[in-house]
Amino acid sequence: MTHPMHPLAPLPSIKLKIGTIILAAVGITIVVFWAGTKIGIWPSVSGIVAGICALVITRYLAHGLTSPLREMSEATAAMARGDYGRRVTATSKDEIGQLAASFNQMAGELDATERMRRDLIANVSHELRTPITALQAVLENMIDGVEPADPETMRTMLAQVERLGRLVAQLLDLSRLESGSMPLDRQPFEIEAVLEHAAREARLHSPDAIVSVNVEPDGLTADADPERLHQVVANLLENALRYTPIAGTVELRASRSADGVTIEVSDEGPGIPDDQVPRIFERFYRADAARSSQDGGAGLGLAIAQWIVDLHGGEIHPERREPHGCRMVVTLPGSRTATAVREPVHPGGT
Numbered sequence: 001m002t003h004p005m006h007p008l009a010p011l012p013s014i015k016l017k018i019g020t021i022i023l024a025a026v027g028i029t030i031v032v033f034w035a036g037t038k039i040g041i042w043p044s045v046s047g048i049v050a051g052i053c054a055l056v057i058t059r060y061l062a063h064g065l066t067s068p069l070r071e072m073s074e075a076t077a078a079m080a081r082g083d084y085g086r087r088v089t090a091t092s093k094d095e096i097g098q099l100a101a102s103f104n105q106m107a108g109e110l111d112a113t114e115r116m117r118r119d120l121i122a123n124v125s126h127e128l129r130t131p132i133t134a135l136q137a138v139l140e141n142m143i144d145g146v147e148p149a150d151p152e153t154m155r156t157m158l159a160q161v162e163r164l165g166r167l168v169a170q171l172l173d174l175s176r177l178e179s180g181s182m183p184l185d186r187q188p189f190e191i192e193a194v195l196e197h198a199a200r201e202a203r204l205h206s207p208d209a210i211v212s213v214n215v216e217p218d219g220l221t222a223d224a225d226p227e228r229l230h231q232v233v234a235n236l237l238e239n240a241l242r243y244t245p246i247a248g249t250v251e252l253r254a255s256r257s258a259d260g261v262t263i264e265v266s267d268e269g270p271g272i273p274d275d276q277v278p279r280i281f282e283r284f285y286r287a288d289a290a291r292s293s294q295d296g297g298a299g300l301g302l303a304i305a306q307w308i309v310d311l312h313g314g315e316i317h318p319e320r321r322e323p324h325g326c327r328m329v330v331t332l333p334g335s336r337t338a339t340a341v342r343e344p345v346h347p348g349g350t
């Protein structure tokens with residue numbers, strides 16, 4: 001629907017528009033009254049005619065001033081009913097036009113948030129349903145006597161229950177991170193300990209892979225929440241190990257950067273295709289849906305990692321490795337070397 005341009009639309013402010021309306025009303029009154037008396041109509045009659053003309057022109061001109069406000073109140077009512085698709089016409093250049101433009105922007109953002117919420121519920125339900133359906137099928141078969149309750153079947157069921165538990169824990173983490181109810185316990189700590197801890201856990205899960213830890217300079221200290229940082233490293237390491245070929249090498253590196261520390265997790269896998277890079281941090285996004293869902297990943301690991309890094313005021317991004325592979329780079333602000341913390345240098349002696 002196109003709206004005809006209102007004659008006052010180009011004026012840049014409400015004050016100017018009201019001034020113009022008053023001028024027009026006064027002008028038309030004078031002209032009509034003067035013309036009436038000129039052609040010999042009674043002054044009272046031409047006065048009434050002049051008044052009516054002034055009212056008509058005021059109504060016509062003021063309509064353009066108030067119609068966006070009426071539209072906005074209708075759209076607000078529609079939003080309250082859950083219809084976020086409504087937009088208002090924002091053609092005028094005055095304050096109301098600006099308000100209409102902000103209103104449209106807000107409506108767009110609410111629309112996007114609402115869509116995200118719906119997607120989230122759909123994704124969560126889908127991810128929960130898959131293991132539950134599998135469990136239900138096996139249990140039904142066991143009750144019907146089709147499948148024996150042997151240790152192998154029990155292990156399959158345990159794997160599904162673990163998958164459910166992990167998903168629920170991840171969702172809980174995400175919701176705590178997003179709502180801000182998981183405050184950071186920031187403290188200086190040696191990065192090497194955290195990296196070694198994550199590497200030890202990874203070696204337990206993937207005994208074939210080679211996980212190396214390299215911290216430069218020795219005793220490099222980060223100013224962060226060690227438990228949350230461990231979570232970031234563990235998530236990145238899990239991905240790296242999933243994509244690195246059997247007996248491949250995964251490297252954990254930490255070094256000092258311009259304004260803090262840089263932690264890198266590098267693998268020898270296929271890497272992340274350029275067109276997928278902007279999306280991998282989204283909740284439930286899997287670049288390679290078939291493979292990851294079969295491995296049990298829901299696509300939450302990187303979303304959690306990014307939240308934690310953001311809370312620290314840091315940055316996380318993937319880089320391409322030559323000839324192939326992926327390097328996840330995390331930069332955290334604030335660092336020092338442990339030696340400098342433990343043994344302060346006193347130039348003047350003690």
Ligand SMILES: Nc1ncnc2c1ncn2[C@@H]1O[C@H](COP(=O)(O)OP(=O)(O)OP(=O)(O)O)[C@@H](O)[C@H]1O
Pocket residue numbers: 170235239240243267269270271272280281285286287288292296297298299300301302303326
């Ligand atoms: N090192 C990597 N090499 C190649 N692709 C990767 C790598 N890390 C992440 N990706 C891609 O990014 C997607 C999102 O990763 P993310 O860790 O968020 O989810 P996930 O590992 O699939 O599931 P979850 O971590 O919840 O178990 C992965 O599905 C994968 O396609």
Ligand SMILES: [Mg+2]
Pocket residue numbers: 235238239297300301302
């Ligand atoms: Mg992952």
